[in-house]
Amino acid sequence: MDALVTFATDAANWSGTNGIPTRLVEHLMLALAAVGVATVIALPAGLYIGHTGRGQLLGINLANIGRAIPSYAVMVMILPLALAWAPTFGYDPRLGLSVIPIFLAMVLLAIPPILVAAFSGLREVDRDLVESARGMGMQERQILLGIEIPLAMPILVGGYRTAMLQVIATATIGAILDGGGLGQFIVDGIARRDDGMLYTGVILVATLAIGVDVGMSWLQRRLTPRSLRPGGTARSDPAGALEPTAAQGSAA
């Protein structure tokens, strides 16, 4: 415990490239960027599948595959490829050893939760409602934006919550490749047998993850239209049972 306190209170650890704030920012930036890229890929596809109902089987299988692939494995498997592509894409090969595989792994692992949340959220919307809207003359795009997405919000946000946790966890592991972020404290702490650093890293990482989870859970509740909010009764959880919203992929 003293080691922890020693490390955490040392001012030197709060500044500079290896300082806590820097690493925190690195971690978050990486996470947000990865989720952003994953959104571009997964969200339109998920919305399409959800709105039209086509390709659900494919979507579900993709999600299953995504769950089965360990993040660590993905990262490390991309590494040689990332190195090999350096000349082609013209980036510094050293990045190919660290950030690029990590980032690509994060994107890949963020895709399934967003994809599944998008289409299952849309699928949960009462089809009769959509049909009557169509019958009233609303166009497909209006239905999607005006009805389906708002009603699917809780599940959508839930998917993003999962995705964020997933990428935060992956970025943590990325420290193995010297990718920076808060995970670095853990990895370096082990390598240098510095328990203080190790524990600090653990607490920081855990706090970040829980903080993001709580924040997004609040967001999820806020964005649920009042009428859909569960009362005192427990919500049956058909989507959650196969894809527990908070829990889908953050174990990484």
Added chain:
Amino acid sequence: MNGRPFIDWDWILAHLDDVVEKLGQHLMLLFIPMVAGFVISMALAILALRRPGTVGPVTLATGLLYTIPSLAAFAVLRPIFGLSLWTAVIPLTTYTLLILYRNIVAGFRAVPPEIHEAALGMGYTPRTRLLRVELPLAVPLIMAGVRLAAVTTIGLVTIAAVIGADKFGGFGQFITEGQQTSFPTKIYLGGVLSVLLAFTVDGVLVLVERWLTPWARVRAARG
């Protein structure tokens, strides 16, 4: 990495016994947490039946445990338990809790109320009803949870290898060793084998579920 072929098949063939050893390790790190996690979750879920008030706090607690990135969880135990199996097994178990607990509770809740009433009215004691009626009917949701938990655990074992040096980690050890020695064959071997294991276990569990629920295979004749 240049000069050598990308995947060294000869090496793989020469080290098949290594593969088997790692498989055994990986499976052990799958079974122990799953069994422990299942027992704990089932106990908590049965508690939830008697005291619905516990569902909230338990979900919160297991959720909290789940949210912590695994690397941190493994790492934090390492100074305490060193390189013994506990460092890996404890977090692996806690990661299964949320999934299993939620799914078991959902499974029990999915039993239609008229079945409860009929069972009670006919003279089932609460305990027999749990065993003979509610549990079998909860199997589909429970098995969904078991599958998810199993696949997740298999993935997490690979991460344990990062902390485990050469003591534990199953196929994950191929990955770490391959990375440290810049030997892509090992990396890919570890990764691919992990995924294959996950799919196989998932497939086996699907078969187990089908075997446990003969009534679900039957197509409804009429409404």
Added chain:
Amino acid sequence: MTQPTTRGATVAFDHVTKHYDEAALRKGAAGAVQDLTLHVPAGTVCVLVGPSGCGKTTSLKMVNRLIEPTSGRILLDGVDAATRDVTELRRGIGYVIQQIGLFPHQSIGDNVATVPRLLGWSGARQRERADELLSVVGLDPATYRDRYPAQLSGGERQRVGVARALAADPPIMLMDEPFGAVDPIVRDRLQNEFLRLQEDLAKTILFVTHDIDEAIKMGDMVVVMETGGQVAQVGTPAEILANPASDFVARFVGADRGLKRLSLYRVADVPLETAVTAVVGESAVAVRARAAGAQAREVLVLGADERPIGWLMADDIPGEGTLGPAHADPSSPLMDRRTTLKDALSMLLDQDVGSGIVIDRHGRLRGLITIPAVMDWMRDERARAAQDADGPTAPAGPDPDDEA
């Protein structure tokens, strides 16, 4: 069917009251019951009927203690239900609910044998009993015993529900809208079959429904309850219909209670008239003479087997030759002695004829039933019902031609 070893038990409600407190009401508790006192003799079908919230289901559930009374006692064969072990109590009472509640994960055979299994019967005896009961409710055991509930239609599942309740041969059966979940045609059939069954079993049945027609049809004893858990009237179906005790009962029974009364009686109760008949193949001249002699405006043409074919107007009898089937107009409805007067009259109206042809179970002519005859008989019957409140006069004794 093996001889029932258990006759019905008596059920008595002794000032039974059920109140719900605020919290329970918010959670959606069923209706309250106010000071219910009722004596149900053994072997009676007692129907609790009333609008929603009248406490009929609550009363039912207090018998097998799914709900406990706030005050008062329920006595089964004189024994206070509250003093008995609740599990043992429930295993001795058959329970059928509207949604049936068949266990989806068990075969039909296992479902039916539920209570025997709980009671510890041997496997062979369970199977035997299950098969027996499936036959009794009209389902072939060989076909159904290994199927799963999901494979059965609604009507079939209802039958299994009844079979399951009968499995341990309980002296008392509780039925809560048991036929509510099926369509009217199936419901009618199930009701008839159940009544036939009860003739053999003579169990004490407590039956809950919101449908007054069902209550009239099924009940030996009808208890009309009003919202708030009060009893509005207790009596036989005939009494309730003939003499409703209050405005509420009169309204609940419906303005058409005159017609409803008709459904209590059967063609067999009413004296039949004879028809002037002619058989196919007879000479037209002979038939003409017969018709003239009886001053009949029409003649009923029968086939060689004494089965009615149709009416022939006296004016249309051909002058010569023999009568053939083509001469007859087959528009008059055929009914048997079991047909209720209500259905009989309905058929007459439908075909716009003045009399209905009554046949026996082989299809042979028994006589004619006419509207005036029915009206006369009903008038007499009402007077009888008002005098002795013991129910309708016994119907005509068993007809040797009819099946039991």
